[in-house]
Amino acid sequence: MYAITGATGHTGRIFAETLLKAGKKVRVLGRDAEKLKGLVAQGAEAVVGNVEDAEFLTQAFTGVTAAYILIPPNLQTPDILAYQNKIGEAQTEAIKKAGVKYVVHLSSIGAHSPVGTGPVAGLFYQERRLNKLPDTHVLHLRPGYFMENILNSIGMIKGMGINGGPLSADIKMGFTATRDIGNYAAKRLLALDFTGKEVQELIGSKDMTPQEFTSILGAAVGKADLKWVQFPDEDAFNSMTGMGISASMARSFVDMSQFLRNGGGNVVIRDAENTTPTTGEQFAKEIFAPAFNAG
Secondary structure, three states: OEEEOOOOOHHHHHHHHHHHHOOOOEEEEEOOHHHHHHHHHOOOEEEEOOOOOHHHHHHHHOOOOEEEEOOOOOOOOOOHHHHHHHHHHHHHHHHHHHOOOEEEEEOOOOOOOOOOOHHHHHHHHHHHHHHOOOOOEEEEEEEOEEHHHHHHHHHHHHHHOOEEEOOOOOOOEEEEOHHHHHHHHHHHHHHOOOOOEEEEEEOOOOEEOHHHHHHHHHHHOOOOOOOEEEOOHHHHHHHHHHOOOOHHHHHHHHHHHHHHHOOOOOOOOOOOOOOOOOOHHHHHHHHHHHHHHOO
16 A cells, blocks of 8 residues: 555656556545545545644554655745644654655755755755654655746746746756656655665756746747846745745745755756656646646
8 A cells, every 4th residue: 555645736646646557555645535536536545634633644654555755835834944844743753653664755956955945944854854764764856946836937928028036047957847756756666676765866857047948948839039037036035925925935935046046956966867757848848838828
């Protein structure tokens, strides 16, 4: 039996569907039974409850050999680190009590440091909590910047004719498609081929700058001259809070952008294992352009 948190998200859904197609027993966790119905129709067992509740998680993880865990985003939390620690502590306690033997944890590039990394700091602490589990094999996945984050810019691109954010246009970094993360997690948990405590980066098909990625996206939607514009940090912060994102969360995103601008994401030597298959061009054609054209 496999347990999956975040089963309706970008990575968890792909992971769940891959395991179900392989004939595995899958238990999907979530707050909303309605959102889990699609996976239940494919054969998954759904358990509904509060993912911040260690007792609920312990029950959900009981009888499970392997689990896929992540800390779900919460854009309205008044204290991002406290929120992450609460869920991380509940997950770790539940894994220990339920006796889960294998865990794949969705972490992030930058989780080697708790300083100046924004929301990634919480993953630094979660990795260390999980690493203290004496009888559980843990694989921490550290992907690069999600390609899907760019979908949030569709309104800007249509309304202003630009793409942008607090990242600088010319910093090379890894952009990772979330489907590649889900597929990699499924591969490793199907094989159960990791022992002790391991880290695996997943950094996209090649390093790109935000401008290079933006040009690829623009070409896919008939905007070949689309430019990336770097916004001042405070402008980015004010824009996010104006959209209803909490001050704590908005500040953490700005901090993460500063971290990436300073090259904090470029700490990994690229190799065959950490290079993921989806190219910028594939993402632009298969995911970005349909979303853009759908309005």
